[in-house]
Amino acid sequence: MKRVYFTLALMSLFGGLNAFAQTYKTIGGVKYGLMNDNKTCIVIGDAGATGDITFLKEVEFDDGMHTVTGVCGSEDYKDVTGQENGFSGNVNITSITFEDGSQITWIGDHAFKNCLNLKTINKVPDVLNEIKPWCFEGTALESVDLSNTNVTIMKDGVFFNNTSLTSIKLPNKLENFWDNAFNGCTALNNIVMPSTVVGIYNSVFEGCAALTNVKLNEGCTTLGHHVFKKCPLATVTFPNTLNSIGEYAFEGTTLTTVDLSNTQITSLPKGCFYDCEQLSDVKLPKELTYIGQVAFFKSTIASITFPPTLQKIDSWAFQYSKLANVVIPTNCSSIDQAAFANNDKLTTVVINGTDCYLAYQAFWNCSKLKDVYITSKSEPKAERYGFPFDNNPKVHVMKDYVDVISGLTKGENGNPCNTDHFDSNFSITLGKEWTTFTSAYNLDFSNVEGGLTAYTAKYNKDNDAVALTPVKKVKAHTGLILKGEAGKSYTLPILNSNEDALDAVTDNQLVDCVDALWSTGRDKDYFLSNGEFVKSTNNGWALPGKSYLYISSGRPNKSESPLRVYVDNTATAINGITTNPVVKDEAYYNLQGVKVQRPQHGVFIHNGKKVVLK
Structure with a gap:
């Protein structure tokens, strides 16, 4: 041997x-x-x-x-x-x-x-x-042309710190960028990705101070840590194939919008969009489960839709953002320390998570936060709350839990929600006269001051119209249409978690969106827009707290026109949505809402009013 x-x-x-x-x-x-x-x-x-x-x-x-x-x-x-x-x-x-x-x-x-x-x-x-x-x-x-070579990997640091390099034609067969390949190329102002690229790894374009836009190719799956850190990126096109973004990947960029909705990403890691102070519009991945620490720290995001798959929002994720309201989806089990701290625009928080844990300072220094809605049907427990608030907001829970949650104690520190305002009321302000609505609470519309009315909806294929039926005491997760005064706030009672005196709702074709839902049935999904139901033309989120009309069989005539609407199943007039231009189309309808081609003698509806033809 x-x-x-x-x-x-x-x-x-x-x-x-x-x-x-x-x-x-x-x-x-x-x-x-x-x-x-x-x-x-x-x-x-x-x-x-x-x-x-x-x-x-x-x-x-x-x-x-x-x-x-x-x-x-x-x-x-x-x-x-x-x-x-x-x-x-x-x-x-x-x-x-x-x-x-x-x-x-x-x-x-x-x-x-x-x-x-x-x-x-x-x-x-x-x-x-x-x-x-x-x-x-x-x-x-200053410039390099590698386009016709057989190079498949831009290896570690291959053009590191080339401060005069303004352009490069990448190899047509390129598959991967390894770490630091173009790190510090401060004059590099344009990158065209070959269609073969799969991975762009750590710090590849970090510090490329002239790189303002990047279009990632379909087929690219991986972006590494710090990959575009400190680049003045204004736009990035994210491919559907992307499934991974590294820590601090876009730290300090000048991105204003980020659309990840069609990617395969399930986790956004620590600091991925850290310190992007101009980032105001973000569309999250549809299957996202995790948002990491300081992921969107110091962004200017004013509104964001969390997908129903989300399970955890880690510490400081949205600290110093500009969110006005937040809806936490049902599957989310943890909002960690200071996740939404220092949001000085935040007024309303809805927690749909059944057992969601609100950590210490989760909503600290949110000076305008007034209303927190905890919709869980399970009895409140002290272990779910770690003193998340500091400005004494009002916490709204189901009627049978008001005394329970207000009486919770955690050691010698009092109520773990760190507030003394609890009730079972729900407040809503209508942006328009007609709006869609869904809640995770059982709600009572019977005697709402100011005349707010709730309806369910059913499509009638015989006259190609939607009938609205008024309801009073409504079960949680029921899609509704509300009618009231635009700009007015209404307060209605939240009922018990096990309320049994609720309206029996049948044939309601409004899909509830307690959590956001991704709409892809373009020929069957109809959304209320400017007082009329219009067909969905693009894939996208149906927003939490809203609803939309789903016609499972589709419209028989495949019409592209908005749907006519009339109130309740025995309506004597087509006066449902007053802003519906279809009502004012100079056509005549009988009292059952059916369009009449050649009206002669009798009572008809014309331009939203009864008329008598003799």
């Missing part, structure tokens, strides 16, 4: 010598070395190179012409030559030209590191398939 080991050790020691014969030639300041196959040679490195250096296609040694196949870096064949190779630190080189027909397939690590006056590379050979790490670190390159 000892003898075998000794033989293997010798083979390892002299492997480099066997691969490379020590036969050299210098041409134009470039040193070439003959390989042991006596067929090919490589560029060893610097032998007084200045100005524009040329890498020859072939070099003649005593036994004939030999094809040049590679350019050494600092560690290539170091054990043979006894020194670091390549051209690292040569400040006299201004450009590199590959001779026509060059067969160079690789360039070694650090080969041109700190060649401070190297500005251009000419005629890069198509056969080039590898550029090793840190190869062109710290050069003065």
Whole structure:
């Protein structure tokens, strides 16, 4: 065994010598070395190179012409030559030209590191398939064309700190960017991603101070840590295939909008959009389960829709944002420390989570926060609350839990909600005369001061219209349409969690959105817009607290026109949604809401009013 080991050790020691014969030639300041196959040679490195250096296609040694196949870096064949190779630190080189027909397939690590006056590379050979790490670190390159090469990986730091590089044509077959590939390229102002790119890893474009927009290709799945940190990005196009974003990936960018709704991302990690102070509009991934620490710290987001899959919002995630209201979805089990602290615009919070934990200072320093709605049907427990508030907001719970939650204590610190205002009332302000609505509470509309009315809705295919039926005591998760005075606030009672005196609602085709729902049934989903039901034309979120009309069988005539609406199933007039322009279309309808083509004698509805034709 000892003898075998000794033989293997010798083979390892002299492997480099066997691969490379020590036969050299210098041409134009470039040193070439003959390989042991006596067929090919490589560029060893610097032998007084200045100005524009040329890498020859072939070099003649005593036994004939030999094809040049590679350019050494600092560690290539170091054990043979006894020194670091390549051209690292040569400040006299201004450009590199590959001779026509060059067969160079690789360039070694650090080969041109700190060649401070190297500005251009000419005629890069198509056969080039590898550029090793840190190869062109710290050069003065201004533009590079690698588009026709066979390079599939931009390796670690390959163009690190090239502060004069304004543009690069990436290899058409490129698949991955490794760490720091273009880190510190402060003049780089445009990147066009080949369709083959799969991964862009850590700090690849960090500090690229001129990079303002990036369109990521379909097929890209991975963005690493700090990948675009401190770039002045105004826009980024995120592909559907993206499934991973690293920590602090977009820290300090100038993004104003982020649309991740069609990506495959399930987790947004720590600081992914940290300190993006101009970020005001965010669409989260549909299957998102986790939002990490300081993920959107110091953004200017005023409104955000959390998907129903969300399970946790970590510490400081939205601290110093500009959110006006927040709806936490049912599956969310934890809002961690200071997650929404210092939101000075926040007025309303709805917690739909059945057992959601509200951590210490979760909503600290939210000076305008007045109403917190905890919709859980399970009895409140002290363990769910860790003193999340500091300005004594009113907490609204189901009628049978008011005394329970107000009487909770946690050690010697009093109520763990850190407030003394509890009741079973629900307040709503209508933005328009007609609006859709859903709540996770059982609610009583029987005697609401000011005349607020709630309706369920059913589509009637015979007359291609929607009938509204008024309801009074409504079960939680019932899609509704409300009619009241625009701009007016209404207060209605929250009923017991197990209330049994509720209206029996049948044939209601309004889909409840206690949590946000993703609408994709474009030919079957209808949304209330400006007082009429219109077909959904795009995929998107149906907002929490709202509802929409779903016609499972579709409209028989596949009409694109808005749906007519009339009140209750025995209506004598089509006066449901007064702003519906279809009502004022000069057509005539009978008292059952059916359009009459040639009205003659009788009572009809015309422009929303009864008329008598004699």
